Amino acid sequence: MTVLKINAVGKTYGTLETVRDVNLSVNAGERVALLGHNGAGKTTLMRMILGLTPISAGMIRVLGNAPGSKASRSVIGYLPESVAFHAALTGREQLRHFARLKSVKPRAADDLLDRVGLSDAADRKIRTYSKGMRQRIGLAQALLGRPKLALLDEPTSGLDPISRHQFYDVVDELAQGGTAVLLSSHALTELEARTDRIAIMSKGRLVADSNLSDLRHAARLPISVNVTTHSKDADLVAAKLGGQRVNGRSVVLTCQQDDKVAMLGRIAGFGDLIKDIDVIPASLEVLYRHYSAAEQEGE
Amino acid sequence: MPVFTIARLELLIARRNMWVATAVIMMALFTVVLTLAGAAPTGTLGVDPLIVATTSVTTLSVYLIPLIGLLLSFDAIAGEAERGTLALNLVYPVSRGEILLGKFLAHLAVLGFAVAVGLGLMVGLTIWQSGATDMSLAPVLKLFVTSLALGAAFLGVGYLISALARQTGVASGIVIIVWLVCVVLYDLGLLGALVADGGGDFTKTVFPWLLVANPADAFRLINMPTEAVSLLASGVGPAGGVSGFAGQITSILLWPVIALFLAWQAFLRVEP
Ligand SMILES: Nc1ncnc2c1ncn2[C@@H]1O[C@H](COP(=O)(O)OP(=O)(O)O)[C@@H](O)[C@H]1O
Ligand SMILES: [Mg+2]
Numbered sequence: 001m002t003v004l005k006i007n008a009v010g011k012t013y014g015t016l017e018t019v020r021d022v023n024l025s026v027n028a029g030e031r032v033a034l035l036g037h038n039g040a041g042k043t044t045l046m047r048m049i050l051g052l053t054p055i056s057a058g059m060i061r062v063l064g065n066a067p068g069s070k071a072s073r074s075v076i077g078y079l080p081e082s083v084a085f086h087a088a089l090t091g092r093e094q095l096r097h098f099a100r101l102k103s104v105k106p107r108a109a110d111d112l113l114d115r116v117g118l119s120d121a122a123d124r125k126i127r128t129y130s131k132g133m134r135q136r137i138g139l140a141q142a143l144l145g146r147p148k149l150a151l152l153d154e155p156t157s158g159l160d161p162i163s164r165h166q167f168y169d170v171v172d173e174l175a176q177g178g179t180a181v182l183l184s185s186h187a188l189t190e191l192e193a194r195t196d197r198i199a200i201m202s203k204g205r206l207v208a209d210s211n212l213s214d215l216r217h218a219a220r221l222p223i224s225v226n227v228t229t230h231s232k233d234a235d236l237v238a239a240k241l242g243g244q245r246v247n248g249r250s251v252v253l254t255c256q257q258d259d260k261v262a263m264l265g266r267i268a269g270f271g272d273l274i275k276d277i278d279v280i281p282a283s284l285e286v287l288y289r290h291y292s293a294a295e296q297e298g299e
Numbered sequence: 300m301p302v303f304t305i306a307r308l309e310l311l312i313a314r315r316n317m318w319v320a321t322a323v324i325m326m327a328l329f330t331v332v333l334t335l336a337g338a339a340p341t342g343t344l345g346v347d348p349l350i351v352a353t354t355s356v357t358t359l360s361v362y363l364i365p366l367i368g369l370l371l372s373f374d375a376i377a378g379e380a381e382r383g384t385l386a387l388n389l390v391y392p393v394s395r396g397e398i399l400l401g402k403f404l405a406h407l408a409v410l411g412f413a414v415a416v417g418l419g420l421m422v423g424l425t426i427w428q429s430g431a432t433d434m435s436l437a438p439v440l441k442l443f444v445t446s447l448a449l450g451a452a453f454l455g456v457g458y459l460i461s462a463l464a465r466q467t468g469v470a471s472g473i474v475i476i477v478w479l480v481c482v483v484l485y486d487l488g489l490l491g492a493l494v495a496d497g498g499g500d501f502t503k504t505v506f507p508w509l510l511v512a513n514p515a516d517a518f519r520l521i522n523m524p525t526e527a528v529s530l531l532a533s534g535v536g537p538a539g540g541v542s543g544f545a546g547q548i549t550s551i552l553l554w555p556v557i558a559l560f561l562a563w564q565a566f567l568r569v570e571p
Contacts (some may be wrong), residue, residue: 084383
């Protein structure tokens with residue numbers, strides 16, 4: 001079931017076109033990552049979905065409802081890029097307030113405080129919270145009432161690695177419960193295992209929208225294979241495989257996805273000379289650079 | 300009901316930020332001082348001591364209530380926009396009208412509480428001083444209700460400024476200017492025009508309506524016996540009587556509605 005439908009959407013501020021002809025849909029239970037440089041238009045797109053800023057062109061529907069309508073607002077959970085709360089309130093007071101606005105029992109707010117690991121600090125004033133703790137309150141309020149669509153704008157910025165891990169656990173749980181999740185991020189590597197689909201924005205345009213392995217295939221980015229040998233054999237292996245020696249005992253080879261198995265076969269042929277093999281697929285960073293650059297050349 | 304959810308939170312915030320305490324202390328302090336001071340010279344004249352007290356408290360309230368109203372409201376929209384809490388609030392299924400109304404109810408409650416404490420002290424002190432028990436409480440009730448209306452008008456003006464300014468610093472500057480104009484400069488201007496006119500057409504036809512058009516002046520006219528007005532408000536009062544009680548009451552009840560409506564319209568145009 002399609003929860004979010006974005007159809008040829010554009011946004012202009014005066015003469016500045018910040019989002020252009022974006023088509024994207026997110027289904028129930030799907031986790032979609034929105035990638036892009038600063039200023040690519042990710043936040044603007046989310047604000048249009050929320051009805052916080054008018055759409056200049058195209059159409060957006062959330063379960064068939066117009067952005068900003070009460071019907072669409074009551075099914076969306078939103079975590080803003082730099083989330084802020086009333087400093088004079090405690091985390092529990094703030095969250096219970098939001099629960100009431102969403103017609104959710106205050107009890108659910110308390111459960112969510114537990115879920116994001118804030119129950120100990122729940123009765124302290126928010127002004128005493130660290131950035132990470134505020135982010136957790138932000139996540140908790142976005143989860144209130146089991147939203148049909150979760151919009152999370154750079155949710156893991158400011159979180160330490162363990163918190164990030166916990167954060168993605170919560171996102172997984174949310175998606176398993178049927179929520180469509182659209183999240184934007186800068187920290188590319190963490191997305192690899194944690195999202196179903198990746199949409200790349202560059203200068204307001206959507207330049208890619210697919211799952212990770214399809215994106216890799218389409219980009220035909222080389223895979224690198226890192227071969228560790230005994231030091232005396234490194235030169236020999238490097239020469240025979242046509243790779244590059246990087247330090248005393250390692251040889252780095254690159255090949256296309258289709259040649260990977262054949263390449264591994266040849267490496268295995270060296271038998272005892274090889275101590276270890278690491279296969280490193282093109283990282284999201286490289287992929288992202290590829291798609292952004294392709295877009296710029298096309299202009 | 301989202302309106303009450305918003306109002307409840309705003310009340311909590313007002314308590315935390317000491318706004319309730321500040322408003323109550325201000326009202327209580329000035330009321331006590333004026334009640335005690337006002338009673339001294341007139342105590343022997345045989346006038347109802349409560350009338351004397353309400354008259355002196357009215358002169359104070361004309362300044363204090365608009366000020367408290369503006370101070371409670373100037374941050375309401377600009378502050379949230381600036382701190383970044385507005386966007387998140389607007390994403391919840393609650394309309395801007397409901398948000399504004401919720402804040403208004405909370406702030407009006409704070410103001411009402413402060414005025415009630417002040418007037419309670421006034422009545423108590425007066426009874427204690429004069430020993431009288433058969434005083435009519437009608438003027439006190441009238442003062443309370445019109446104080447709420449005056450406060451509501453300036454709360455609305457404060458929200459309007461807050462929505463238009465979008466920055467708390469700017470909004471706080473503007474409300475102080477608006478306060479000065481409404482409660483001080485406006486009357487001075489009218490007085491100047493009155494003197495220049497020398498009892499001509501302006502004094503008879505335009506002036507009474509200009510006077511009553513200012514809610515602070517309408518408030519003063521409603522709550523002061525005419526002779527007291529002429530004494531305390533530098534002669535501005537008697538000529539104001541022409542517009543009549545109906546005009547005064549219309550002014551003070553219409554202002555909150557107009558100001559809140561304009562504030563709502565301005566708020567609708569704020570992009571968080
Ligand atoms: N209110 C605004 N007025 C004018 N330009 C804006 C406004 N908001 C955002 N922009 C511009 O839109 C572009 C996209 O911004 P944004 O959506 O915040 O990017 P991202 O979230 O991907 O970093 C930027 O060039 C930004 O300067
Ligand atoms: Mg952004």
